[in-house]
Amino acid sequence: MSTADRGPLRLGTRKSLMATTQSQLVADALTEATGHAVQLVGVTTEGDVSKALLAQIGGTGVFVNALRDRLLAGEVDFAVHSLKDLPTGPADGIALAATPARDDPRDALCGPCKLADLPRGARVGTGSPRRVAQLRALRPDLDVVAIRGNADTRLRKVADGELDAVVLAHAGLRRIGRLDAVAEVFDPDQMLPAPGQGSLALECRADRDDLRALLGTVDDPMTRACVTAERTVLAVLEGGCSAPVGTYAAEVEEELHLTAAVAAIDGGRQIRMSASGHPDDAEQLGRDLAHRLLAQGADQLMGERD
Numbered sequence: 001m002s003t004a005d006r007g008p009l010r011l012g013t014r015k016s017l018m019a020t021t022q023s024q025l026v027a028d029a030l031t032e033a034t035g036h037a038v039q040l041v042g043v044t045t046e047g048d049v050s051k052a053l054l055a056q057i058g059g060t061g062v063f064v065n066a067l068r069d070r071l072l073a074g075e076v077d078f079a080v081h082s083l084k085d086l087p088t089g090p091a092d093g094i095a096l097a098a099t100p101a102r103d104d105p106r107d108a109l110c111g112p113c114k115l116a117d118l119p120r121g122a123r124v125g126t127g128s129p130r131r132v133a134q135l136r137a138l139r140p141d142l143d144v145v146a147i148r149g150n151a152d153t154r155l156r157k158v159a160d161g162e163l164d165a166v167v168l169a170h171a172g173l174r175r176i177g178r179l180d181a182v183a184e185v186f187d188p189d190q191m192l193p194a195p196g197q198g199s200l201a202l203e204c205r206a207d208r209d210d211l212r213a214l215l216g217t218v219d220d221p222m223t224r225a226c227v228t229a230e231r232t233v234l235a236v237l238e239g240g241c242s243a244p245v246g247t248y249a250a251e252v253e254e255e256l257h258l259t260a261a262v263a264a265i266d267g268g269r270q271i272r273m274s275a276s277g278h279p280d281d282a283e284q285l286g287r288d289l290a291h292r293l294l295a296q297g298a299d300q301l302m303g304e305r306d
């Protein structure tokens with residue numbers, strides 16, 4: 001039976017507002033491109049129920065595995081993830097069928113004022129070692145506080161006065177309609193985003209050629225090249241060091257321009273490098289840059305992941 005005979009496509013998604021909003025955007029784009037109806041199926045993942053800090057429960061994969069299980073069981077036809085939540089390694093039987101055009105990849109400060117205007121010792125919340133390291137490099141005097149929870153929960157800690165500010169992804173804030181909370185959008189020169197930040201990933205079973213072709217209608221090749229370069233940097237560095245990694249790839253005059261940095265968690269030292277190449281060579285570009293970072297001592301910046 002072909003895809004067209006099965007009724008609506010079943011889209012597996014986490015149940016948070018951010019996830020369902022981005023999944024609905026994808027559903028609408030697919031219906032527009034192919035005429036197929038798409039139905040959202042909410043799935044609870046380990047990352048949604050665990051009280052432990054993400055870094056402590058292993059970080060990668062906690063938002064992803066339950067959705068992949070549903071794909072493999074044939075309970076949903078495809079899944080939409082935030083690409084930055086996907087582990088860099090391949091998953092057996094699963095294909096990355098599309099990366100739609102990327103949203104703003106940058107990080108944003110949410111609080112009463114810009115970072116430079118926060119008082120000495122201000123309490124700034126984030127759960128990400130990458131953001132911790134870069135915040136401490138920019139403002140060593142800040143009291144950087146580990147937090148987790150969804151974006152709304154984090155913003156509430158600022159509203160309640162428990163924290164002075166929090167750092168969140170601009171793309172996520174836009175999806176939940178909370179750009180009003182943004183005091184400053186960080187230039188990648190100040191704070192390099194997470195590999196894949198602002199991008200979505202559509203996954204389906206690798207053996208479903210019909211679905212791969214259908215989902216491919218919403219793929220954006222330049223986004224795929226950018227996130228491939230960024231994720232390859234992360235994949236290579238994960239083997240060589242556990243320090244926080246930031247990356248940013250973008251199209252510059254038809255070339256792919258990639259910047260990556262590894263930062264000590266205490267903010268003390270940072271190694272940052274850039275490279276350009278053809279978008280078709282994204283993976284090689286990422287691999288070469290990661291090896292250059294390692295040659296500069298990236299693996300010695302290993303710190304605790306706090």
Ligand SMILES: NCc1[nH]cc(CCC(=O)O)c1CC(=O)O
Nearest residue numbers: 082084168169171172197198199
């Ligand atoms: N780790 C959770 C997560 N996964 C994706 C986003 C934001 C949206 C995106 O990057 O696409 C967020 C929240 C955040 O970092 O503020």
